[in-house]
Every structure is written in C-alpha cells, then in structure tokens.
Amino acid sequence: MDLVTPSFGLMIWTTLVFLVLLLLLKKFAWKPVLTAVKERESKIDEALKAAEMAKLDMAKLKSQNEDMKKEALAAREQMMREAKETKDTIIAEAKEAAKTESEKIMVSAREEIKSEKNAAMAEIKNQVAVLSIEIAEKVVKEKLSSDEKQKTLVDNLIEDVTLN
Amino acid sequence: MKFRTYFKSLVLTFLAIFAFATANASGDEGKKEFDPVSFATHHVLDAHEIHFWGEGESSFTVPLPIIVFGTEGMAVFMSSEFHHDDHGHHVVEKNGMSFVKSHEKIYQLNAGEHHLKMKDGEVDNATKPFDMSITKNVATLFLVALVLILVFRSVGKYYAKNGAVAPKGLASWMEPLILFVRDDVAKNNIKTGPERFMPFLLTIFFFILCGNILGLIPILTNPNLTGNISVTITLALFMLVMQLIHSKKACWSHMFMLPGVPIALYQILVPIELAGIIIKPVALLIRLFANITACHIIVISLISIIFVNQSAAWAGLSVPMALFISVLEILVAFLQAYIFTMLSALFIGMAVEEGHH
Numbered sequence: 001m002d003l004v005t006p007s008f009g010l011m012i013w014t015t016l017v018f019l020v021l022l023l024l025l026k027k028f029a030w031k032p033v034l035t036a037v038k039e040r041e042s043k044i045d046e047a048l049k050a051a052e053m054a055k056l057d058m059a060k061l062k063s064q065n066e067d068m069k070k071e072a073l074a075a076r077e078q079m080m081r082e083a084k085e086t087k088d089t090i091i092a093e094a095k096e097a098a099k100t101e102s103e104k105i106m107v108s109a110r111e112e113i114k115s116e117k118n119a120a121m122a123e124i125k126n127q128v129a130v131l132s133i134e135i136a137e138k139v140v141k142e143k144l145s146s147d148e149k150q151k152t153l154v155d156n157l158i159e160d161v162t163l164n
Numbered sequence: 165m166k167f168r169t170y171f172k173s174l175v176l177t178f179l180a181i182f183a184f185a186t187a188n189a190s191g192d193e194g195k196k197e198f199d200p201v202s203f204a205t206h207h208v209l210d211a212h213e214i215h216f217w218g219e220g221e222s223s224f225t226v227p228l229p230i231i232v233f234g235t236e237g238m239a240v241f242m243s244s245e246f247h248h249d250d251h252g253h254h255v256v257e258k259n260g261m262s263f264v265k266s267h268e269k270i271y272q273l274n275a276g277e278h279h280l281k282m283k284d285g286e287v288d289n290a291t292k293p294f295d296m297s298i299t300k301n302v303a304t305l306f307l308v309a310l311v312l313i314l315v316f317r318s319v320g321k322y323y324a325k326n327g328a329v330a331p332k333g334l335a336s337w338m339e340p341l342i343l344f345v346r347d348d349v350a351k352n353n354i355k356t357g358p359e360r361f362m363p364f365l366l367t368i369f370f371f372i373l374c375g376n377i378l379g380l381i382p383i384l385t386n387p388n389l390t391g392n393i394s395v396t397i398t399l400a401l402f403m404l405v406m407q408l409i410h411s412k413k414a415c416w417s418h419m420f421m422l423p424g425v426p427i428a429l430y431q432i433l434v435p436i437e438l439a440g441i442i443i444k445p446v447a448l449l450i451r452l453f454a455n456i457t458a459c460h461i462i463v464i465s466l467i468s469i470i471f472v473n474q475s476a477a478w479a480g481l482s483v484p485m486a487l488f489i490s491v492l493e494i495l496v497a498f499l500q501a502y503i504f505t506m507l508s509a510l511f512i513g514m515a516v517e518e519g520h521h
Contacts (some may be wrong), residue, residue, distance in 0.1 A: 003209065004393040004453075006394070007295065007394045008232075008294070009296040009302075010295065010302060010394035011397060014398040014399070017305045017306065018402060021313070021367055025312065026363040028313075028317045029317065030342075031363075032323040034346070043328050076384065
C-alpha cells in the first residue's frame with residue numbers, strides 16, 4: 001500500500017521544484033533556444049528562397065547571354081557582309097576608274113599619234129614638195145633644154161590654167 | 165564523437181557498477197533469511213536516508229534532513245539521529261516532541277510513550293506529523309533540477325551568445341530533443357498556438373527524462389523518483405491545471421452539448437465526458453508510475469536470484485539479465501518521458517481547440 005500512498009511532503013517539494021525549474025528554464029533555456037532555432041529556420045528558409053531566386057536570375061542571365069551572343073553573331077555577319085560590299089564597290093570603282101583612266105590615256109595616245117602622224121605627213125608633204133620642185137626643176141630644166149619643149153610646156157600650162 | 169564515446173563508456177561503467185553495487189548492497193542480508201519482496205519494496209519506496217551498502221550501524225548511508233510539523237510546531241534534525249533504527253524503538257526528542265521512525269515513516273509518540281506500539285497492524289500510540297523532510301526522492305528532485313539547470317543554462321547561453329547558428333557541443337545533443345518535443349509532440353497535437361505550451365512541455369519532458377535516467381544510475385542508489393506516485397500525481401496535476409486554464413469554450417460546449425447526439429444519451433455521455441477530465445491525468449500518472457516502478461522491481465528481482473539461491477554462481481544468469489533490463493530501461497526512460505509529454509500535449513491540444521463546425 002505504501003507504494004500507492006501519496007506523500008504530501010514530496011508532492012509539495014515536487015511542485016516547488018517543478019515550478020522553479022519551469023521558470024528558470026523558461027528564462028535561461030527555452031526562450032533563447034527556441035528563438036535562435038526559429039530565427040535559424042527562417043534564415044534557412046530565406047537562404048533557400050534566395051538560392052531559388054539566384055537560380056532564376058542565372059537562368060535569365062543565361063538566356064540574356066544567349067540573346068546577346070546571337071545579336072553579336074548577327075552583328076558580325078552584318079559587318080562582314082557590309083565589309084564585303086564595301087570591298088566589292090571599292091574594287092568596282094577602282095576598276096571603273098582604271099578603265100576610264102586607261103581610256104583617257106588611249107585617247108590622248110591616239111591623238112598624239114594622230115598629231116605626230118599629221119606632222120609626219122606634213123613633213124613628208126614638204127619633203128615631197130621640195131623633192132617634186134627639185135624634180136620638177138630638173139624636169140623643167142630637161143624639158144626647157146630646147147625651145148620646142150618650152151613651148152609645149154607653156155602650152156600645157158596654159159591649158160591647165162584654162163582648165164582651172 | 166569524443167563525447168559519444170565517453171557517454172557510451174560512462175553508461176557501461178554505470179551498468180557494471182550497478183550490478184556490483186546492488187550485489188554488494190544486499191550481500192550481508194544473505195546471512196538472514198532473504199526476503200526479496202521486502203527488499204524490492206524497500207528499494208522502490210522513498211527513504212529518509214540514502215543507503216549505499218551494509219546493514220545497521222556498519223552500513224554506509226548518507227543521512228538526510230528531516231523536517232516535520234508536529235503538535236508543538238516544526239522540528240528539524242538529521243535522519244542519522246535515529247541511528248539506523250527503522251522499527252520505532254529509537255526516540256528522538258525535539259522541541260518537546262518525541263519522534264520515532266518506522267518503515268521510513270516518522271511518527272510523533274504520544275506523551276509518556278517510549279517506543280512505537282502496534283495493534284492489529286495499526287500504529288497505536290503515535291500520530292503522524294506532517295512530513296516535509298528532504299527524503300531520498302526530494303534530494304533526487306534537487307539533483308534533477310541541478311542537472312537540468314546546469315545543462316540547459318549552458319545550452320541557452322550557447323544560443324544567446326551565438327544566435328542562429330548550427331549547434332555545437334552540448335547544444336547539438338539537446339537540440340534534437342528540443343526540436344523533437346516542439347515538432348513531433350507540440351505541433352502535432354496542439355493546432356492552435358503550440359508556442360504557448362513549449363516551456364511547460366519541454367520542462368516536463370526533460371524533468372521526466374532526467375528523473376528516469378537518474379533512476380538508472382546505480383551509484384546514486386537508483387532513486388525511484390519518477391516511479392513515485394506522489395511525483396507522478398504532481399506532474400499529472402500540472403498537466404490538468406494547464407489543460408483547465410487554457411481550455412476554450414468550444415471544448416466545454418462540446419462536452420455538454422454534443423453535436424448530433426440525441427438528448428436521451430446526454431445523461432450517459434456528459435458524466436463520461438466529465439469523468440474523462442479526471443481519467444486523463446490519472447491514466448498519465450499511473451502509466452509513468454507503473455512503468456518506472458516495474459522496471460526497478462524487475463532489476464531488483466533479477467539481482468535477488470543470487471541471494472535467494474545463496475550462491476554467487478547464479479550471478480552468471482542474473483547479472484546478464486539485469487544488464488539487459490537495464491539497457492531496456494534506457495529505452496523506457498525515453499519512451500515514458502515521450503508518452504507523458506505527448507499525451508499532455510494531446511489533452512491540452514483537445515482543450516484549446518477552437519470550435520470548427
């Protein structure tokens with residue numbers, strides 16, 4: 001029976017000790033521990049959320065980078081194309097210029113050739129004229145060696161004059 | 165890791181000492197007719213001294229202060245003044261009152277009497293003063309409080325100092341238990357504002373756990389604190405008070421106006437519900453008391469095999485079995501602390517629940 005007979009003295013001591021323990025532990029242990037744990041849990045929660053956000057940001061950044069890369073590639077393409085075009089036009093222009101220049105040179109060369117030719121022709125004509133005069137002189141001297149011949153000549157000349 | 169190794173070896177050492185000390189404590193009794201029933205009963209009951217080993221004047225005991233309120237007022241003296249007498253023969257005179265001790269109870273002898281007389285199994289010539297002594301269980305109670313304050317003050321300091329960081333050292337040992345009480349015990353059973361009850365539930369959990377574990381330590385003479393009915397009654401009363409203070413209107417209206425139940429059944433159900441208020445804490449206190457006391461009695465009985473048979477050879481059977489039960493008791497220590505706290509949380513949770521219809 002002693003086993004199940006409560007002792008009031010022990011009950012009072014238990015009550016006192018338990019109450020003191022409850023108050024002391026509440027102040028010195030449970031409050032700081034639970035606050036710290038809760039704080040840590042919210043920190044972890046925030047960190048996880050931040051990580052998720054960072055992941056999203058990374059993905060966004062990655063797609064942005066992809067876009068930028070694409071843009072850069074397109075720009076390069078564009079630039080290449082433009083450069084090629086410029087090159088082509090420059091070459092074409094140069095060709096054109098060279099062509100006109102060469103044509104000009106040809107024309108002037110031709111003109112020079114022509115004038116030289118003319119000069120040469122004039123020279124030749126002069127020479128021919130001088131030679132002809134000399135020949136004519138000789139012929140005339142020959143022809144006029146006799147009177148008869150002189151007379152024929154005069155006649156011919158007169159004929160020519162009339163003809164003119 | 166280091167601490168864990170220490171802990172393991174500590175537990176093993178205690179268990180070994182336990183077997184040795186218990187064997188020693190009862191060694192001298194072998195000369196007389198050994199009575200395992202009174203031995204076990206004596207062990208699980210409260211006492212006015214801490215008895216380590218030996219018998220009578222040659223025993224090694226630590227006396228404890230006796231505080232009694234008799235007819236002439238308070239008397240305070242050490243239990244050693246009874247000179248190990250537990251049969252009501254040695255009289256201690258204090259403040260004009262004469263006290264004797266019989267079966268660990270203090271009696272005040274009526275005027276003119278010189279020793280305790282029994283008549284039909286009842287005390288005939290003495291009255292029982294109000295006993296507020298620091299008994300073995302009260303001393304254990306103080307030890308529990310001391311251990312809990314030392315441990316949790318250091319844990320609390322760690323968190324107050326370091327803030328929201330991962331726990332280290334002692335804090336890392338206690339935090340899982342604290343979180344276990346918070347998440348699995350409180351939050352699972354109390355749906356509305358479990359934070360309010362955290363200090364109470366944590367204190368009651370660690371109080372019972374520490375009491376249970378101290379009861380397993382042989383060098384402390386296995387004090388049967390949480391297996392004492394007075395202690396479990398007090399703890400259950402605390403639970404009842406918490407439940408009644410915080411119970412909501414919904415809980416009471418549910419009790420008296422059961423929804424969907426015919427009026428005719430009220431005269432049966434309302435008394436049952438009302439009785440339930442008392443039955444709940446009674447179930448709690450009996451469960452804890454019975455489990456812990458039973459464990460102590462089993463170990464004592466197993467050790468008693470040696471002395472009943474008057475042969476040390478029986479230690480080969482009884483010590484391994486006692487060791488096995490002692491290890492099992494470690495599980496029971498945690499289990500009972502958990503069950504008591506969990507059911508307290510459940511009952512409080514039922515009381516604070518807001519009506520939801």
